[in-house]
Structures are given as C-alpha cells and as structure tokens.
Amino acid sequence: MPEHIAPAPSRVGDLITMAARSLRLTSRNAEALLISLTLPVILMLLFVYLFGGAIDTGTAYVTYVVPGVLLLCAGFGASLTAQTVSTDMSSGAIDRFRSMDVSGAAVLTGHVTASLARNVVSTALVLAVAFAIGFRPVAGLREWLLAAGVVVMFVLAISAVSAVIGLLARTQEGASGFTFFMTFLPYPSSAFVPVDTMPGWVQGFAENQPVTPVIETLRALLLGGPAGSNALLAAAWCGGIFVVSVLLARVLFHRRVR
Template identity: 60%
Template sequence: MNVNPSALALAGRSLRISSRQPDALITALMLPVMLMLIFVYFFGGAIDTGTEYVTYVVPGAMLLCAGFGAASTAVSVADDMKNGVIDRFRSLDIGGIPILAGHVAASVLRNLLSTALVLAVALAIGFRPQAGPLTFLAAAALLVTYITAISWLAAVLGLLAKSPEAAGGFTFLMMFLPYPSSAFVPIDTMPGWLHGFADHQPLTPVIESLRALLLDQPAGDAPWVALTWCAAITTLAVTLAATLFNTRTR
C-alpha cells in the first residue's frame, strides 16, 4: 500500500503542535483515566454488571479516550482553516485529503497513547483481560478502525466550525455518545424509552465487541456490526471532508 508522503509529513507536524500544547495533551491523556477511576471507585459498588465493575468499564473508557482525542483533532483542523496555513500548503500543491489525513494520523497515534495509558491503569486496579495474542490483535485492530472513523468525523466538524472554539463545542456529541450505550451500565438498566437508541447507536457494538474480545467471550455478530458502522462513518466523513475543504478554500 502506498502512503502519501505529504500526509506523513503533515502527521508529524500535527504531533509537533500537540507536543507544544502540553496542557491540552495532558488533559486528553488524563481525563479518561480520571473518569474511569471515578466510575470504578465512586459508582462501581452500586452498579451490578455480573462481574467486577473494572472489567466491565474498561472498553467504554477506551472509547471515551477516542472522543476526547477527536475533539482536539476538530480544534486543530479549525485552527488551520482560520490562521491561513492552508494557503501555504495549497501553494505547495498539497491537496485537502493529505492535509486532513495528517490530522487524522496524528489523532490515531495520540489516541493509541491515551488508550495504552488507560489500559495500564486498568491493569493496576484489577482489570484482567483473557484474550490470547490473536484475539488481542483483533481488539486492537477494531479500536484503531473506530478511532480512524471518529477522527475523520472530527475533521469534518473542524471544517464546519468557523473557529477553534466552535469546533470544540461541535465535538460534544462524540464525547457524550459513550454514556447512552453499554459503556458504563447494562442497557437493560436504563429507562425503556432509551433502549432503542442505546442498542442501535454505533458505539454499543464497538464496546460489546471489545469487551467480548478482551475477555475471550462469544461476540456474536457485534464485530461485524461495529466494522460496518466504522466503514460507513469513515466513507461518509472522508467524502464530506473533501467536499467541505474544497468549498472553504475556493
């Protein structure tokens, strides 16, 4: 597979920008860990999931990382659109997709770092995955697929926003979606009117797949549903991103 060198260079640029904003980077890394600890130690004793609560909550915490990481991607894209750097890139004959792909690649790398941190803390407080090497790799591949999808969606939101501040607000939905899902409590404990949405929103099959893979449990058709959602989101987001970029840079 050929990798666009412009996208690689721009991914490196996005990572360097992140390293110059340590407060935002630390927040993106630590906030999911803190939320996981809050759920485990403050609420875990009151929530019956049929297993140790830390075992139940880790997949949801991983997806929470992706939401926070995607928020920074949307802000970075909006900042590029505002500060005039896009004109410089276009003068070098760099197209919109490589520019946005650089942001997405950096987002994936940042999210993998935060996910590794969440997993390390989870192991320290009692999480014990049962996955073998191949199953663990399958879980990692699904997680990367989801992070890529949500990062492209964040890039679209960054293009829609008129300012970096507005982009941060637009990403609220992505950070909110893990809550009305099976991330932190079983769906059957929610009000009946919420079951339909929680059962059929994109994050639930991703969470259920990760939970089953990491704990070496039957996954049913959840992984295929999750991959279908991720593929649909990525395809739609890339198409919209290309269209919006061309519209905003005319």
C-alpha cells in the same frame, strides 16, 4: 505524468510531513493534550471507586468498564483533531500549503494520522492504570490483535468525523463545542451500565447507536464470550461513518478554499 498529479512518493512524503506537523502542534497545546490523556483515566477511577460498588454487572466493575473507557479515549483524542483542522482553515495555513502544492487530502490525512498516534498513547495509559487496579482480561494474542484493530477502526472513524467538524466550525471554540456530542456517545450505551437497566426509551437509542456494538465486540474479545452480530455491526458503523466523513470532508474542504 500530468503536472497536476503528484507522484506517489511525493504524496506519501506530504502525508508523513503533515502528520508530523500535526503531532508537533499537539505537543505545543499542552493543556488540551494533558486533558485528552488523563481525563479518561480519571473517569475510569471515578466510576470504579465511587459508583462501581452500586452497579451490578455480573463481574468486577473495572473489568466491565474498561472497553467503554477505551472509546472515551478515542473521543477526547479526536476532539483535538477538530480544533487543529479549524485552526488550519482559519489561520491561512491552508493557503500556504496549497502554494507549495500540498494537497488538502494530505493535510486532513495528516491530522487523522496524528489523532491515531495520540490515541495509541492514551489507550496504553488507560490499560496500564486498568491493570494496576484489577483489570484481568482473558484474551490471547489473537484476541488482543483483533481488539486493537477494532479500536483503530473506531479511532479512524471518529477522527474523520472530527475533521469534518473542524471544516464546519469557524473557530477552535466552535469545533470543541461540536465534538462534545461525540464524547457524550459512550454514556448512553453499554459502556458503564448494562443497557437493560436503562429506561425503555433510552434502551432504544443505546442499542442502535455505533458505540454499543463496538464496546460489546471489545468485551467479547478481551473477556471471552460470543460477539454475535456485534462485530459485523461495529465494522459496518465504523466503515460507513469513515466513508461518509471522507466524502463530506472532500466537499467541505473544496468549498472552504474556493
């Protein structure tokens, strides 16, 4: 086997090690972790109890809003990925890893895997609070598993984008600022109000951005009803974003470490 190609067990071991390291880094950033876990819950409570009575969605507002809040979780959780990647690139950690023959792919994949783990916790927290305040889905086991797959697909896509942002940004503050645009995307979508209640020029954007078909697919799975073309659109958006982000991350990483 050529010396520059690590055996498969070694690559898997590097990935596990880097994911565990990223989780440890997250646990040490208690303030950011607390915000990413609790802010989606606070926003859900805010919308349900302050604005829900004034918004007609044809169903209990908490039932309508939960799928969108789940994607807010992904955005807040993924923002930590951008910050930790940026820190690695600017602190000299990558040089140390390369001296130990740890690939850049393992480092970045570790960050994305840690993001997925964080989002599992935040999603479970949001669902627990949602059930406590009246969320009543009609999904069976199959629909729950499919919904979990949709959330994982979205988390992987947005975490890959965050890794790219972390490679572009030179500081943690810059990385955090760039990720604001990702966390903003659920708002001009069908997350909190029906798209047809928005001004016409906003509707065009809301109907043709990646978050809306993901939310509508989750609603169809959890609350019943046809997903229509939304499931295919959600898969196409998430798959396309993930592939493009991986390719960009590879190019950017090699440029940063030359």
